Amino acid sequence: MNFIKKYKSISVQARAAIWFSACSILQKGISFIVVPFFTRILTTEQYGTYSLYLSWLQILTIITSLYLYYGVFTNGMNKYDTDRDRYISSMQGLTLTITAIVFIIFFATQNAWSDILGLAPHLIFLMFVEMAVTPALSFWSGRQRFEYKYRKLVIVTLCKSIVNPVLGLIMVSLAEDKATARILSVVIVEVCFCGVIMIYQFLKGKCWIDKKYWKFALGMAIPLLPHYLSGMILNKGDQIMISKMVSTSAVAFYSVAYNIGMLVQIFTNAISNSFTPWIYQRIKADKYEKIPETINFLMLLVAAISLCLMLLSPELVLLFGSSGYASAAYVIPPVAASVFFIFLYNILATPQFYFEKTSFLMVSSILAAVVNLGLNYIFIKQYGYVAAGYTTLVCYVLYSIGHAIISRKVMKEFIPGKILFDYKCVVGLSVFVIFAGIGCNFLFDYKIVRYGLLVIFGVVAFAKRDLLMSNIIGLKKK
Known part of the structure; x- marks a missing residue:
C-alpha cells in the first residue's frame, strides 16, 4: 500500500520515465530470451541469413527514413506544437516517398542489389515492406514519450514484443525455408501493428506533403546522415563483411x-x-x-x-x-x-x-x-x-x-x-x-x-x- 501511495504521489513525468525504462528492459529481455529457441531450430546458415537481413535493414532504414523520428522529430514537436497531427502525417508521407523512390531503383536493378546485399530478391522486397511501415510506430512512440502518455505505448510495445517471437516460432517450425519464415513473421507483425498506426495518423493529420514541414525536416536530417550511417556501419558493418569474406x-x-x-x-x-x-x-x-x-x-x-x-x-x-x-x-x-x-x-x-x-x-x-x-x-x-x-x-x-x-x-x-x-x-x-x-x-x-x-x-x-x-x-x- 505504501508503494502504491508513493507511486501515485510522483509526477506524471516520473511515472512515464519508470514505465518507459521498464518497457525497454522487458522488450530487450524478451528478445534475448527467445534467441536460444531460434538458434536451435534454425541452422547456422539460416540464422546467419536472418542476422544479415537485420543488419542491412538497420543500415538502409537510415536512408529511407533519414531517422526523422529522432532529434528532428523532437524539434518538430516543439516547433509545431499546435499542429502535431499534420506534422506527423507529413513525416510519414516523406518517409514513404523516400522508401518508394529507393524501391523503384531496387526494382530496376534487383539482381545487382541481391549480389551486393547477399540476400535473395524476395527477402529484399520484404525488407522494403518493413521499412515502409516501421517509421509510423516510431513517430507515434515519439509523440507518446514527448507527451508522457505511457499507458498505450507500454501496451503496444509489450504486445508486439510477445507476438513477434510467438508467431516466428510457429512459422519457423512449420516451414521448410526457415530463414524466410522468420523474416516473414517479423514483417507480418510490423505490418499489423505499424500499418494500423500509420493509417490512424494519416486520418488524423490528413496530410502527405507539406512543403514547410518537409523543408524543415530535410534541412535538419540530411546533414546528420553521414553521422548516423557511420555509426550504424560501425555497429553492423562487421556482419556484412563477415558474410562476404x-x-x-x-x-x-x-x-x-x-x-x-x-x-x-x-x-x-x-x-x-x-x-x-x-x-x-x-x-x-x-x-x-x-x-x-x-x-x-x-x-x-x-x-x-x-x-x-x-x-x-x-x-x-x-x-x-x-x-x-x-x-x-x-x-x-x-x-x-x-x-x-x-x-x-x-x-x-x-x-x-x-x-x-x-x-x-x-x-x-x-x-x-x-x-x-x-x-x-x-x-x-x-x-x-x-x-x-x-x-x-x-x-x-x-x-x-x-x-x-x-x-x-x-x-x-x-x-x-x-x-x-x-x-x-x-x-x-x-x-x-x-x-x-x-x-x-x-x-x-x-x-x-x-x-x-x-x-x-x-x-x-x-x-x-x-x-x-x-x-x-x-x-x-x-
Whole structure:
C-alpha cells in the first residue's frame, strides 16, 4: 500500500520515465530470451541469413527514413506544437516517398542489389515492406514519450514484443525455408501493428506533403546522415563483411556472440539516461566537486559487470546458441570491453553536448567507420570472424581517446580550472578492461580459475556492500 501511495504521489513525468525504462528492459529481455529457441531450430546458415537481413535493414532504414523520428522529430514537436497531427502525417508521407523512390531503383536493378546485399530478391522486397511501415510506430512512440502518455505505448510495445517471437516460432517450425519464415513473421507483425498506426495518423493529420514541414525536416536530417550511417556501419558493418569474406554461418556465430556482449548495454543505457540530466544540472549550477567520484564509481561498476560477462562467455554461448556455436565465445570478451568504451565515450562527450561543440561527432563517426572497415578487411581475411570483435574494440578505444582530447579542449575554453574527469582512473580502468578483453580468452578452458575469480568478486562485493549500496542510493537520489 505504501508503494502504491508513493507511486501515485510522483509526477506524471516520473511515472512515464519508470514505465518507459521498464518497457525497454522487458522488450530487450524478451528478445534475448527467445534467441536460444531460434538458434536451435534454425541452422547456422539460416540464422546467419536472418542476422544479415537485420543488419542491412538497420543500415538502409537510415536512408529511407533519414531517422526523422529522432532529434528532428523532437524539434518538430516543439516547433509545431499546435499542429502535431499534420506534422506527423507529413513525416510519414516523406518517409514513404523516400522508401518508394529507393524501391523503384531496387526494382530496376534487383539482381545487382541481391549480389551486393547477399540476400535473395524476395527477402529484399520484404525488407522494403518493413521499412515502409516501421517509421509510423516510431513517430507515434515519439509523440507518446514527448507527451508522457505511457499507458498505450507500454501496451503496444509489450504486445508486439510477445507476438513477434510467438508467431516466428510457429512459422519457423512449420516451414521448410526457415530463414524466410522468420523474416516473414517479423514483417507480418510490423505490418499489423505499424500499418494500423500509420493509417490512424494519416486520418488524423490528413496530410502527405507539406512543403514547410518537409523543408524543415530535410534541412535538419540530411546533414546528420553521414553521422548516423557511420555509426550504424560501425555497429553492423562487421556482419556484412563477415558474410562476404567468410560465410553466412560465421555471421550467425558472430551475431549471437555480439548480442551477448552487448547485454551490458541494457545496464549502461539506463545509467546514461539518469546520469546525463544530473551532470547537466551540476555544470549549470557550477557544482563540480561530486562529478569525478560519481563517474569513477560508474566506470568501475560497468567494468565489473563487463568482466563478469567475459568470464562467463562459454556458458552464455552454450545457453543462447548451442554446442555448435562454441567458437563464438571468443568474440564476447572484446565486444563486452567495447561496451565499456561506448559508455566511456558517451560520458567523455558530455562537455561537447552541453556547450554545443558537436562538430567533432560527425568527423569522429566517419573516421571510426572507415578505420573499422579497413581493419576488418585486413584481419577478418587473415584470422576469421573472431577478429571483428577486436577491430570493434580498437575503434571504440580510438573513439574514446578522441572524445577525451576534444572535451578537454572544450572544458579549457568554457570552464577553465574545473575538473569533470579523473583521467588517472579513466586510463587505469581502460587499460584493465582492454587486457581483460584479451586475457579472458585464455581462461576458457580453466573453469576453476574463472569461477574462482567470480567468487572472489562476489566476496569483495559482499564485504564492500555498505559502500556499494551507499553509492547506488546516492545515484538514485541524484
